[in-house]
Amino acid sequence: MKLPAWLHKFASPPHVYGFAGALYPWLLGLSLVLMAVGFYGGLVLAPADYQQGDGFRIIYVHVPSAYLSTAVYALMATASAIGLIWRMKVAHAVAAAAAPIGAWFTLLALMTGAIWGKPMWGTYWQWDPRLTSELILLFIYLGYISLRGAFDELGKADRASAWLAVVGVVNLPIIHYSVIWWSSIHQGPTIKKLGSPSITMEMVWPLLLLIFAYSLFFAAILLQRLRAEILDRERYSRWVGGVVQATASPT
Amino acid sequence: MTEFLQMGGYAQYVWPCFGLTFAVLIVNIVTARRRLTAQLDALRLQQARQAQRSAQA
Numbered sequence: 637m638k639l640p641a642w643l644h645k646f647a648s649p650p651h652v653y654g655f656a657g658a659l660y661p662w663l664l665g666l667s668l669v670l671m672a673v674g675f676y677g678g679l680v681l682a683p684a685d686y687q688q689g690d691g692f693r694i695i696y697v698h699v700p701s702a703y704l705s706t707a708v709y710a711l712m713a714t715a716s717a718i719g720l721i722w723r724m725k726v727a728h729a730v731a732a733a734a735a736p737i738g739a740w741f742t743l744l745a746l747m748t749g750a751i752w753g754k755p756m757w758g759t760y761w762q763w764d765p766r767l768t769s770e771l772i773l774l775f776i777y778l779g780y781i782s783l784r785g786a787f788d789e790l791g792k793a794d795r796a797s798a799w800l801a802v803v804g805v806v807n808l809p810i811i812h813y814s815v816i817w818w819s820s821i822h823q824g825p826t827i828k829k830l831g832s833p834s835i836t837m838e839m840v841w842p843l844l845l846l847i848f849a850y851s852l853f854f855a856a857i858l859l860q861r862l863r864a865e866i867l868d869r870e871r872y873s874r875w876v877g878g879v880v881q882a883t884a885s886p887t
Numbered sequence: 888m889t890e891f892l893q894m895g896g897y898a899q900y901v902w903p904c905f906g907l908t909f910a911v912l913i914v915n916i917v918t919a920r921r922r923l924t925a926q927l928d929a930l931r932l933q934q935a936r937q938a939q940r941s942a943q944a
Contacts, residue, residue, distance in 0.1 A: 664916070671912075675905075680891070690895035697908040737915060744911045748904040755900050853912065860919040864926040871930060880930045 647724050649866045650875040656859035656866075663859065667852035674849055677842030685839075694752040696842060699826065700850040702745035705773060706808055708738035708854060712780075713805045716798035725869050728794035731801060732784060733861035737854055739777035746770060757821055765814035766822040769807060776804040790869055 645651055678696035685692035712734040719727035749767070750760040761767065780797050787793035815822050826834060827843065870876045894901040 679905075684895055689897060691897035691900055693894070693897075693901050694904045697904050701908070701911075736918070740911050740915055744907060747907055751900050751904050751907075755897060853915075857915045857919045860923060864919075864923040867923075867926045867930060871933065876930060877934060880927060880934055883927055 647722075647726055649726055649729075649870050649873075652726050653863055653866050653879070656863050660856055660859045660863075663852050663856035667849050667856055670845060670849035670852065674842045674846035677845065678839075682839045682842060683836075688756060691752070691755050692839075694748055695826065696846055698745060698748040698752055699843060700846045701741045701748065702770070703847050704850050704854055705738060705742035705745050705770065706811055707851070708734050708741065709773065709777070709801075709804070709808060712738060713801045716801035719794060720798050720802070725794075726866065728798060729862055729865035729869060730858070731798060732794070733858050733865045735777055735780050735784075735797075735801075737857050737861070739774065739781065741850075741854075742770065742774040742777060746774065762821055764821050765818045766811065766820045769811040769814050772807055773811060776800070776807060780804070 675696065678693055682693070684690050712731045715727045715730040715734065718724055719731060746767075749770075753762070754760050780800050783800055784793045784797045787796065814820055815824050824834075827840065867876055867879070892898060892902075
């Protein structure tokens with residue numbers, strides 16, 4: 637299979653390095669501003685829930701991180717597959733850069749979920765399908781990261797970890813449908829792709845804004861990490877020599 | 888203000904969640920930046936060594 641022409645620009649490491657550096661501060665700044673607005677909307681403007689009172693406000697930090705935990709994995713697995721099929725270095729670099737961010741947000745989703753569970757379910761943890769499959773997601777991320785660390789040669793680390801990422805995709809539908817397939821203590825989806833959300837507009841707009849803001853935040857951090865990954869893979873090429881000289885410290 | 892901080896009796900659950908979230912955001916910003924500067928430093932060292940080697944030769 638041939639690579640589409642427009643994709644070639646994204647396969648060129650120096651191009652991606654420059655473009656990631658230019659975009660990073662804007663994405664990070666915008667994401668932080670939107671997060672501030674979203675948190676204000678969620679903590680101050682949204683009314684208390686009729687069942688969960690003000691405790692429901694944990695939704696504004698729990699759902700966006702849980703969303704990122706699976707969305708980042710999907711992106712990581714897609715990048716890994718592209719890297720394996722077309723032997724594209726930049727795609728492997730994207731997957732490697734995404735993994736630690738995904739792991740952090742999975743951990744955050746688990747922790748905020750546990751704290752939310754205490755007052756609502758009476759327990760921090762249950763071996764429930766949704767909770768367990770999310771925990772497995774964290775282990776897959778950690779496995780991916782440590783597998784990469786086990787190779788001295790970057791190319792081998794890229795290929796081996798890419799296979800793990802691709803195989804681990806089976807966990808994503810399990811996480812997603814766990815609350816529907818099995819009787820779970822976890823509540824069903826708050827925002828449905830089809831049909832209207834199960835909560836009022838005043839409660840839902842901060843949540844949607846925060847999901848968007850977290851996605852921008854992820855994109856910003858991904859680009860910053862991607863630059864380091866690209867430098868690592870291109871250490872002997874001439875353009876990296878130029879970059880290193882341009883950023884040389886005055887000492 | 889106190890009423891807001893009390894979160895209708897859920898303060899001990901709501902605020903730790905937000906605190907953890909800010910911690911994770913900051914850790915992500917800091918570690919990503921550190922990884923990039925460490926990589927650039929390593930490459931600078933590699934370049935300096937190469938220059939030294941070619942000067943000796």
